[in-house]
Amino acid sequence: YFDNGNKLFDDARKNQYAIGAYNINNLEWTRAILRAAAETNTPVLIQVSMGAAKYMGGYKFVKDMVEDQMDAMNIKVPVILNLDHGDYEAAIKCINLGYSSVMFDGHKLPIEENYARTKEIVQLAHSRGIAVEAEIGKVGENQDTSSGELADVEDAMAFAAMGVDRLACGIGNIHGIYPADWQGLNFARLQEIAEAIDIPLVLHGGSGIPKDQVQKAISMGIAKVNINTEFQLAFQDATRKYIENNLDLNKDNKGYDPRKLLLPGTDAITDKMKDMIEWLGTPAVA
Ligand code: G3H
Numbered sequence: 001y002f003d004n005g006n007k008l009f010d011d012a013r014k015n016q017y018a019i020g021a022y023n024i025n026n027l028e029w030t031r032a033i034l035r036a037a038a039e040t041n042t043p044v045l046i047q048v049s050m051g052a053a054k055y056m057g058g059y060k061f062v063k064d065m066v067e068d069q070m071d072a073m074n075i076k077v078p079v080i081l082n083l084d085h086g087d088y089e090a091a092i093k094c095i096n097l098g099y100s101s102v103m104f105d106g107h108k109l110p111i112e113e114n115y116a117r118t119k120e121i122v123q124l125a126h127s128r129g130i131a132v133e134a135e136i137g138k139v140g141e142n143q144d145t146s147s148g149e150l151a152d153v154e155d156a157m158a159f160a161a162m163g164v165d166r167l168a169c170g171i172g173n174i175h176g177i178y179p180a181d182w183q184g185l186n187f188a189r190l191q192e193i194a195e196a197i198d199i200p201l202v203l204h205g206g207s208g209i210p211k212d213q214v215q216k217a218i219s220m221g222i223a224k225v226n227i228n229t230e231f232q233l234a235f236q237d238a239t240r241k242y243i244e245n246n247l248d249l250n251k252d253n254k255g256y257d258p259r260k261l262l263l264p265g266t267d268a269i270t271d272k273m274k275d276m277i278e279w280l281g282t283p284a285v286a
């Protein structure tokens with residue numbers, strides 16, 4: 001079912017485009033994302049955080065759901081299934097379940113320990129043909145300009161030499177909502193890293209970064225852009241509008257049926273993802 005993405009992301013870095021990595025939270029997110037990929041005929045990375053997997057009942061449920069929806073929707077484009085920001089146990093679990101890609105996020109550990117743990121995951125994953133993403137430096141936290149930490153160039157070289165397939169580097173990026181006083185991406189550091197290593201680089205916190213900065217980062221070596229909050233905002237906005245315009249949800253229009261109520265938000269995710277595909281320059285598959 002799942003592609004490990006190695007060829008796709010290598011090609012992306014080489015040819016200066018990116019493939020989106022889109023977080024799922026439930027069935028609607030999964031279908032919205034698969035639909036945008038199918039309608040644009042572009043490869044897609046679907047990822048699940050530990051929290052979202054827990055919300056949905058576990059990693060196996062998530063994998064089975066994505067597979068079943070791929071069947072039901074007759075999906076032909078390459079789909080990569082990735083664990084997002086996994087700890088050691090979660091990474092092992094997803095490797096054993098047959099995810100095609102795992103992110104082991106050891107950025108909170110001392111760098112030596114992050115390195116050693118990542119190496120163990122790489123060895124196990126590679127023995128099964130599964131790709132690994134690691135993180136160095138720190139992606140900032142929601143609305144907090146000062147919480148990030150730039151990745152170190154020598155660390156990047158060590159992790160690339162170890163064999164990680166893709167590397168998430170702190171370059172001034174922040175998860176969630178960007179605050180008004182955000183200074184923008186640190187292109188100087190990105191350039192140093194991109195000159196030092198040639199593996200595909202990952203931009204976390206992809207929601208809310210101005211288009212020109214996203215595209216500049218891609219031209220410099222970012223090949224995977226992670227998007228989560230953007231879809232949550234799109235879903236929330238469309239759902240709120242639907243409810244505001246259908247105040248008699250429980251009357252004639254049967255707007256209380258969840259299959260109707262959740263549709264505008266779901267469509268909004270598909271639309272937003274098509275915009276992102278255009279931003280990232282993700283090419284259609286041959
Ligand atoms: O790992 C997931 C991403 O980094 C998502 O970040 O919610 O800011 O788009 P975002």
Ligand code: ZN
Nearest residue numbers: 175204205226
């Ligand atoms: Zn992230």
